[in-house]
Amino acid sequence: MTDTPDLGNVQWRKASVSESTNGCLEVAFLPGDRVALRDNEDPDNPPFVVTRHVWECFIDGAKGNEFDIPA
Known part of the structure; x- marks a missing residue:
């Protein structure tokens, strides 16, 4: 995407395991x-x-173990 969105008031979230x-x-x-x-x-x-479509595709891949680090 070429335009920069206004991120001043967004709510950033992270996984609870990383707290x-x-x-x-x-x-x-x-x-x-x-x-x-x-x-x-x-x-x-x-x-x-x-x-959002790209994000959802990534999440689906992560849930399906497509991005697991090889042993």
């Missing part, structure tokens, strides 16, 4: 059917913004 650690990916659901992703260790770095 006691750093190094987590945070997600914010934006108006206009978009999703922003950022590294909580570097919140000043511009987030990566994708469509």
Whole structure:
């Protein structure tokens, strides 16, 4: 996406398992059917913004173990 969304008032969320650690990916659901992703260790770095469809495809793949780290 080429336009930069206003992220001033978004609510960033992260997995509850990461509450006691750093190094987590945070997600914010934006108006206009978009999703922003950022590294909580570097919140000043511009987030990566994708469509909700792209996000849902990624989540489906993660649930199906498609992104597990090989042993």
